[in-house]
Amino acid sequence: MKLFSLIPVFVIGVLLLWAGQDFPKWGDVESPASKSPVSSHFIANTGVDTEVPNMVTAVLADYRGFDTMFETVVVFIAGMAVIAILRGSSVGRPRRKDHEVEAEPDLIVTNTVRLIVPVIQIFAFYVLAHGHVSPGGGFQGGVLMGASFILIALSWDLEKAMSRFPIERCLFVAAMGIVLYGGIGLLSMMLGGEFLDYAELEKILPVSREMARYHAMLGVEIGVGFTVAAIMFVLYANLASEGRLKQGL
Amino acid sequence: MGLEIFNTFILLLLVVVAVTSLWVKDLLVSAVVFGVYSFLMCLLWAEMGAVDVAFTEATVGAGISTVVLVATIFHLRRKSND
Numbered sequence: 001m002k003l004f005s006l007i008p009v010f011v012i013g014v015l016l017l018w019a020g021q022d023f024p025k026w027g028d029v030e031s032p033a034s035k036s037p038v039s040s041h042f043i044a045n046t047g048v049d050t051e052v053p054n055m056v057t058a059v060l061a062d063y064r065g066f067d068t069m070f071e072t073v074v075v076f077i078a079g080m081a082v083i084a085i086l087r088g089s090s091v092g093r094p095r096r097k098d099h100e101v102e103a104e105p106d107l108i109v110t111n112t113v114r115l116i117v118p119v120i121q122i123f124a125f126y127v128l129a130h131g132h133v134s135p136g137g138g139f140q141g142g143v144l145m146g147a148s149f150i151l152i153a154l155s156w157d158l159e160k161a162m163s164r165f166p167i168e169r170c171l172f173v174a175a176m177g178i179v180l181y182g183g184i185g186l187l188s189m190m191l192g193g194e195f196l197d198y199a200e201l202e203k204i205l206p207v208s209r210e211m212a213r214y215h216a217m218l219g220v221e222i223g224v225g226f227t228v229a230a231i232m233f234v235l236y237a238n239l240a241s242e243g244r245l246k247q248g249l
Numbered sequence: 250m251g252l253e254i255f256n257t258f259i260l261l262l263l264v265v266v267a268v269t270s271l272w273v274k275d276l277l278v279s280a281v282v283f284g285v286y287s288f289l290m291c292l293l294w295a296e297m298g299a300v301d302v303a304f305t306e307a308t309v310g311a312g313i314s315t316v317v318l319v320a321t322i323f324h325l326r327r328k329s330n331d
Contacts, residue, residue, distance in 0.1 A: 026297065056301040127304075135300040143308040150316055232313055240320035 050213040052132045060137065061217040065196040068220070069181050072138075072227050076174055079231035086243030105156045113155040120148040128225045132217060138224025145225065146232025153233075158241055167237060167245060170230040177226030184219050255296065263289050276322045284315035 024031030033039060042059060052058040060068050121144075128141030153161035185196040193200030198216030199209040207215065237245055266289060270282040287310030294303035 054301075135304050137301070140304050140308050143305075143313055147308070147312055147316075150313070154316075235317055236313075236320060239317055240323070242324055 049210060050217070051210045052214055052217065054132055054134065056135070057131050057137050057217065057221075061220050062196075062198060062213055065185070065198075065220065068224065069178075069185065069196070072178055072181060072224050075231050076178055076227055079171075079174060079234045082235055082238050083243070086238045088243065090242040090244060109155045113151055117148045117151060120144060120151070124148065124225075124229075128221055129218065131221055132214065138221035139228055141221075142225035142228025143232055145229035146236075149229075149233045150236045153236065153240070158237060158246060161233070162237065162245065165230075165233060167234060170234045170237075174227045174230035174234070177223040177228075177230070180223035180226065181220045184216055184223070188216070252296065256293070259289055259293050259296075263293075274328050276325065276328070277319065280315060280318040280322055283318065284311050287311040287314070 024033075028034065042055060042063070046052060046055045046058045050058045050062055052062075124141045124144035126141075127136035127144060128138060131137030131141070149161050149165050152164065184198070184201075187204075188197045188200045189195050191200040191203050198213040200212075201216050202209045202212040205212050205215060263286065266282055266286045270279045270286060273279050273282065287306055291303045291306040291311060294300075294306060
C-alpha cells in the first residue's frame, strides 16, 4: 500500500518539476509580476503617498488593509476554535503522568529566562513600532511577545505565566486588537473617507495627509500585535494542558 | 557563483529535511525536523531579499509552531503508526 501511494507522489512531483520550467527566472524584469502596472505603481507611489520607507508594510497595512484586518480575525477565530474544542474535552480522563517529574523549576534555566525575557519583550516592541522602516510589523512583534510568555510557561510552569497573563485578559486583549483595527477604519469612515481610508485622519491629527496614513498604520499594527500576542499564548496554554489551563508541560 | 552554491546547498538540504520529517517514526523528532525545515526556508527567503517573509517564517514557523507541535505531542503517543 505504501509503495502504491508512492506512484502518484512521483507522478505529481514530475508534473510539478515540468511545470516549474515555465516560471520566470529569479529577478527577471520581464516576468509578469515585475511588468504588471500594480507593482510599478506601488514602487513609484508608496513613498509619496504614505512616507513609509518599507513598502511591504505600506501594502499590507494601508493599500490592503481590509485583507490584513480579516487575517487578524482569522488568528482570533483560530484561538477561539482551539478553546472551543479543548475546553471540557479532558473531563473525566485521568491525567497522564508518564513524562512528568516532580521538581522545582531549574535554577539556571529560570535565572537565564529572567534575564532574557525583558530583552525579548523590548525587541518585540521595537519590531512592532519600527515596522514602517525596517522588516517587521504587527504579526512578527506579536509573535515575539507571545513567545516571551511561552518561555516563562516552559521554564517555570503554566501557572506562573498565567498569573502574569490570565486567559480572560488574553481574550480581552485579543478582542481589543481587532476593535482597535476596526475602530481606526470606522473612525476614518466617520471623518468622511472610506473604511480604512487613513488619510482622512488628518482632520484630528496635527499632521499632513501622508503622515496621517503613516501614523494610522502604526495604530493598526499595534492592533494586530495585541491580537497575535494574546492568541499565541492562548494556543500554547490550551494545547500544553489539554484545555485544563493548569499544570502544563 | 557563491550564491548559486548556497542556494543549491539549501535547496538540497530542504529536500533531505522534508523527507526525513516524514520518514522518522518518532513524532517529536518529526516536529523538530519540521522546525529545521522552516529555518532553512527562512534562510532562503532572507537570501532572496524577502526579509519580511523571512522574519515571519523565523518567528511563526521555526519558533511558535514548533513549540505548539511539541506541546501537543506530549499528550499523544510518540510513535507514528505508518
